Amino acid sequence: MPEGRSEVHRFLGYLPQNVAFQEWRTIDRTLKTFGRLSGLSESEVEERIKEVLDLVDLSRERHKKISQLSGGMTQKVGLAQALLHRPRLLVLDEPLGGLDPASRYQVKQTIMKLSKGGATVFFSSHILSDVQDIATKIGILNKGRIMQIGTLEELKSRFSAGNDVEIVLSHDSKRWKELESLKGIKGIEQTASNKLVAHLNDRTNVDDTIQDLIRQLIALGCRIRSFNPASPSLDEVYLKYVQGGENI
Amino acid sequence: MSLALLVKDELRGFYKSKVMIFLWIGLPFLTILFHFWSSLQGAGLPFTLLSAVVTSSIGGTLASVMLAVSIINEKTQHIYDLFLVRPVKRWNIILAKFLAVYACIAVASLLSLLLGMIIDYINVGGVSGTILNNTAQSLATSLSMMAVSSSTGVLIGVAAPSVLVGTILVIYGGNQISALPMIPTILNISDATLFTVTMGAVTASIMLVLATYLFNRKQL
Numbered sequence: 115m116p117e118g119r120s121e122v123h124r125f126l127g128y129l130p131q132n133v134a135f136q137e138w139r140t141i142d143r144t145l146k147t148f149g150r151l152s153g154l155s156e157s158e159v160e161e162r163i164k165e166v167l168d169l170v171d172l173s174r175e176r177h178k179k180i181s182q183l184s185g186g187m188t189q190k191v192g193l194a195q196a197l198l199h200r201p202r203l204l205v206l207d208e209p210l211g212g213l214d215p216a217s218r219y220q221v222k223q224t225i226m227k228l229s230k231g232g233a234t235v236f237f238s239s240h241i242l243s244d245v246q247d248i249a250t251k252i253g254i255l256n257k258g259r260i261m262q263i264g265t266l267e268e269l270k271s272r273f274s275a276g277n278d279v280e281i282v283l284s285h286d287s288k289r290w291k292e293l294e295s296l297k298g299i300k301g302i303e304q305t306a307s308n309k310l311v312a313h314l315n316d317r318t319n320v321d322d323t324i325q326d327l328i329r330q331l332i333a334l335g336c337r338i339r340s341f342n343p344a345s346p347s348l349d350e351v352y353l354k355y356v357q358g359g360e361n362i
Numbered sequence: 363m364s365l366a367l368l369v370k371d372e373l374r375g376f377y378k379s380k381v382m383i384f385l386w387i388g389l390p391f392l393t394i395l396f397h398f399w400s401s402l403q404g405a406g407l408p409f410t411l412l413s414a415v416v417t418s419s420i421g422g423t424l425a426s427v428m429l430a431v432s433i434i435n436e437k438t439q440h441i442y443d444l445f446l447v448r449p450v451k452r453w454n455i456i457l458a459k460f461l462a463v464y465a466c467i468a469v470a471s472l473l474s475l476l477l478g479m480i481i482d483y484i485n486v487g488g489v490s491g492t493i494l495n496n497t498a499q500s501l502a503t504s505l506s507m508m509a510v511s512s513s514t515g516v517l518i519g520v521a522a523p524s525v526l527v528g529t530i531l532v533i534y535g536g537n538q539i540s541a542l543p544m545i546p547t548i549l550n551i552s553d554a555t556l557f558t559v560t561m562g563a564v565t566a567s568i569m570l571v572l573a574t575y576l577f578n579r580k581q582l
Contacts, residue, residue, distance in 0.1 A: 135444075
């Protein structure tokens with residue numbers, strides 16, 4: 115970024131991957147320096163340090179030295195420094211890397227809170243379940259290039275996964291195998307003890323087949339708890355896009 | 363504003379990481395050791411003069427190694443990323459490092475000299491005008507040499523790819539370059555002190571400008 119563009123710098127909060135600080139600093143000194151360098155006054159810095167440390171749950175460690183912090187805590191200090199000057203655009207590179215499950219949950223909540231507060235949060239992650247949990251729009255990157263961009267639903271909808279339906283049973287009479295002979299059904303498989311996936315034929319009338327399927331399942335003594343079009347996970351979507359390139 | 367803040371921060375870092383204590387106690391202590399050693403050898407140099415020589419040679423090397431190692435470490439750990447996403451000019455970061463180390467080393471030199479003058483005063487019963495004059499010249503030379511070695515440390519820190527390479531370059535090259543301000547004294551030209559100080563300031567400035575140029579071009 116060109117130097118001297120103060121307005122741009124004030125607009126932006128950044129957390130690099132593998133964030134590091136000078137080891138002689140305490141959390142307090144780190145945030146004071148970055149707050150002042152971001153253009154905050156001393157009283158504003160004091161006020162904001164309290165707020166951001168509360169947000170990332172590090173208030174009690176405020177006067178600890180950086181060299182005494184765990185990887186997860188250092189990551190949280192990194193997030194705190196990015197939030198200090200209330201940036202409107204946050205760029206977070208792997209913000210959830212190295213965090214324990216509790217901290218991960220907390221950071222995810224923080225990101226969602228910031229987003230609801232009007233900030234634009236742009237983050238990268240290899241942990242796709244985290245992306246699925248918090249992102250409102252997802253970009254799939256492969257070898258440094260954006261392959262696809264859209265909401266989770268938009269990305270999923272580009273696959274023909276609509277021909278599979280997922281059925282959760284509250285009672286399994288074990289007779290569902292008989293449904294494979296039903297018109298419009300390519301096959302049925304059990305994916306968990308009470309979960310079935312029915313593969314429908316491509317050219318079938320989906321609505322009619324589903325009606326038949328429900329009716330026959332009940333007739334065969336099964337009790338249905340839920341019935342949904344099978345939806346690929348973000349991991350599957352990612353793999354398909356990366357393997358299929360931009361032609362999907 | 364950021365330069366003052368960064369210098370203050372660097373000084374605080376040296377204080378917290380005990381670097382200052384090692385410099386401010388270590389250098390005067392070394393000068394006393396050298397004094398006893400030279401007395402045993404029969405050289406019997408005035409302590410004031412000896413302290414100036416010791417601080418410039420050892421202090422200069424220490425300063426350049428400290429600067430080079432600290433910059434290389436911070437560069438490889440990407441510590442500067444978080445400074446550069448803020449309205450901070452790159453040359454401020456470089457200059458703050460230089461000024462903080464130079465201030466520390468200058469104070470250590472002054473402490474050594476002061477100690478030298480006190481010991482000379484006790485030994486001889488006073489400090490002669492000639493010794494004072496020589497001391498002032500030595501001080502000017504040592505401060506100029508230290509400015510050159512510190513700025514060379516900064517340049518090597520910015521340019522070197524690893525701590526090992528940086529340290530080797532500082533010991534091989536940094537020390538030799540820091541001898542530049544000695545040339546007017548060696549050539550015995552009139553107003554040698556003035557030439558020494560000018561040469562020191564010019565060389566240090568060139569080194570710092572080069573370091574800033576490289577730092578600006580580097581993808582950190």
